[in-house]
Amino acid sequence: MAVDQELKIELGKQGVFVTTLQELYNWGRRNSVWPMNFGLACCAIEMIATTMARYDLARFGAEVFRPSPRQADMMIISGTVTKKMAPQVVRLYNQMAEPRYVIAMGACAISGGPFKQGYNVLKGIDRYIPVDVHIPGCPPRPEALLEAFITLQKKIDGQSLTGEDRPRFLNSEAPGEFAVPEPGEHDLEPAANKNVWTVPVVIR
Amino acid sequence: MMHSATDMAADPRARATRPEGTLVSDPDDGTELLEVSMGPHHPSTHGVFRMDVALDGEKVARLKPVFGYLHRNHEKLGEGNSYLASMPYTDRLDYICSLTNNWAYALAVEKLAGQEVPERAEYLRVIVGELTRVQNHALSVGFLLQDMGASGTPLMYGFREREKILDLFEALTGSRMMCNYMRFGGCRVDATPEWLDATRKVVAGLPGFADEFEALLCTNEILMARTQGVGILKPDLAVSAGITGPMLRASGVNYDIRKVDHYSIYDRFDFKVPLGDHGDVYDRFMIRLLELRQSIGILEQALKDIPGGPVMDPKAKIRNFRPKPGEAYGRIEAPKGELGFYLISDGGPNPYRYRVRPPSFVNLTVLEDMCLGHNVADVVLILGSVDIVLGEVDR
Amino acid sequence: MKTLEEIKAAIEAAVPGAGVEIVQNPGPAAQHSLRLQPGSAFEVAKFLRDDAELALNFLSNVTGVDWPDKEISEKVKVTRAVTKTVDGVEQTVEETVEETRKRVEPGYLEVVYHLFSMTQKHGPVILRMRTENRSDKVELPSMTPVWRSAEFQEREIFDLYGVVFRGHPDLRRILMWEGFKDHPMRRDYVEPDDYDYEPTAHDAVLAKAKAHQAAQQAAAEKGAAQ
DSSP, X not given: OOOOHHHHHHHHHTTOOOOOHHHHHHHHHHTOOOBBOOBOSHHHHHHHHHHSTTTOGGGGTOOOOBSSGGGOSEEEEESOOBTTTHHHHHXXXXXXXXXXXXXXXXXXXXXXXXXXXXXXXOSOGGGTSOOSEEEOSSSOOHHHHHHHXXXXXXXXXXXXXXXXXXXXXXXXXXXXXXXXXXXOSSSEESSSOTTTOOOOOOOO | OOOOHHHHHXXXXXXXXXXXXXXXOOGGGTOOOEEEEEOSSOTTSSSSOEEEEEEETTEEEEEEEEOOTTOOOXXXXXXXXXXXXXXXXXXTTSTTOHHHHHHHHHHHHHHHHTOOOOHHHHHHHHHHHHHHHHHHHHHHHHHHHHHHTOOSHHHHHHHHHHHHHHHXXXXXXXXXXXXXXXXTTEESSOOOHHHHHHHHHHHHHHHHHHHHHHHHHTTOHHXXXXXXXXXXXXXXXXXXXXXXXHHHHHTTOOOOHHHHTOOTTGGGSOOOOOOOSSOSHHHHHHHHHHHHHHHHHHHHHHHHHOOOSOSBOTTOOOTTOOXXXXXXXXXXXXXXXXXXXXXXXXXXXXXXXXXXXXXXXHHGGGHHHHHTTSBHHHHHHHHHHHOOOHHHHTO | OOOHHHHHHHHHHHSTTOOXXXXXXXXXXXXXXXXXXXXXXXXXXXXXXXXXXXXXXXXXXXXXXXXXXXXXXXXXXXXXXXXXXXXXXXXXXXXXXXXXXXXXXXXXXXXXXXXXXXXXXXXXEEEEEEOSOSSXXXXXXXXXXXXXXXXXXXXXXXXXXXXXXXXXXXXXXXXXXXXXXXXXXXXXXXXXXXOSOOTTOOHHHHHHHHHHHHHXXXXXXXXXXX
């Protein structure tokens, strides 16, 4: 149920504000995304720098870093996910309450980055959990993290509460928990969660 | 040759045991130790470090560090890469101090290949190295205070200075954090006169920052109550456990590789090595502030004396670099302690063995000894005072 | 500081039958080292630490090195008797032939210790020890009771190379998880094959990605045939 934009602006001039439940709901969610206090590697330092005075993440309503996954809305995978750490990352993600979002920050979180060929390095966290925003860079500058926030806010703003394309947390059939990989004798088992990740087709 | 348990017990440098009279749990009463896993996701662990702690009431009865959550196979990758290709990887060891990592690696390769470094490049190395030390110490004190519950303010002060220094790094090297600046036989790019002027300006502002930081923190009653007498490290144990850097000097052992090895051009500068008396958390915190002041002094001298000339040895080979077979161990005084690189060459383009001697990893050896008998809340402080970076601990 | 020859002589005087050998380093760094015998290494280490003049009380760095079995092919000149027909008469003639012979030099694991002195401010003195082979005889004495700083570094070498340190107080895996079977820093380690998605592969990675795809295809064809 959309409001006629022109009518809305005209009414606004008269001091009357109209909105829809969906817009109000998304406006509220978009401006108070609480990230989890969760640093993995080099990118975590840039993440902390983003929250400090110079870049001031508080302008986007996301400065309240929560140590507990139960109180957080968003997980910033800030750095290399190793195979020893991956089960813990998935477990933490499972412990977060819906609606929850994931930003994969930096080359390592996206694909393994410069450490991709290491025997203990996971080639991208999207093999186990769904990722909303990817930020390239090694490490990404704080401005890039802010851009990722803005992108995530736009994504939240665009979510409709009903219908086929409603987000996962409003769809009772969508998975709520994701399989936690087990450390095996030579590698993680399984090497990827087939429900989340399939080998992408490269078009050249 | 076997050695017995009595061998170890007779040696004062052997592992510490829990102080007498701290045990309250008694299996006969039905009380027992509480096992707590701190980390790998814990806000105080500076990354993904884990401690398996057994608590006796509030007191720590056992503490086993668990590593490897950031084991990125640095050494294995180094064996597969050419010598030059490992340089950007060293940035990511101790990711707060990329330039000193570059320096240690460049120094080791220069020893391996017998290369010389021009004078101006040495000065530039000292300048960026000491700037790195300033921002590391500012940050580590900020994080320590953050761990103590002083949420925000000290850390923000530290980050404010760090941003000024990172701007200089970015202007010189092109990157804020991962500078990849040094090469075997010099530095990658020369500093412009404008950059040196900007650096002089930043350095001129640093004593004011140190004053402000000290006025804010040093005599703070809460800080003193929380840190004095906590996590004491005895000098003989510190030496035996290979502790280096501010942590060793806080225990009163005078060992600074800048003074001992006379590497680079540190002989030319007048600076003192601050030493602690008690070896507690407060001394380690204080040593960092005092070292920060000494670094400012070195920076002032280096920026005054820096000569002209090339920044790369003209004979240095960048492409197709193959050192003669042999091995070399090179080390520097990094902000966290002795950072060493041990390289074995078989004459090929890649090192046969590429080993990093990380200061934070070895400094954690005595974590259990320092924590035993203290409250669990002090564990967070003691770990903060060691000043670890997980990229270097796990590599 | 004493020269390496003097240190060697001092060790042999203090620990009779120590069997210390000087290993030359041909490179420009000229950091030569002492090779210890595993049997007497612990006594030698205690001597190096406690000797007033040497006072090597600071063990800085412990490194594991893997030297796999080396197949050496060398050309050898062999003289042998050959029966030949010369001018219609059968004769036995000595002939020198060049032959290529292959021999396998057995590999070993090596542990290198870098020692310094915090009181005398000298160093490094480098010690090396070798295991007998790379498979079953991989025991070496632990230096942890002499220098605590070896504790985690020796655990790391146990984890990544598989050297078993006798006398170590807590020898467990340190970087990889419990239950991991391999020793990944060994040069013959086979990494897990997760080369299914390599969008920007080149050189070694490209070869591995191609090998992975070929294996996947072969498995798929085998599956289809059944």
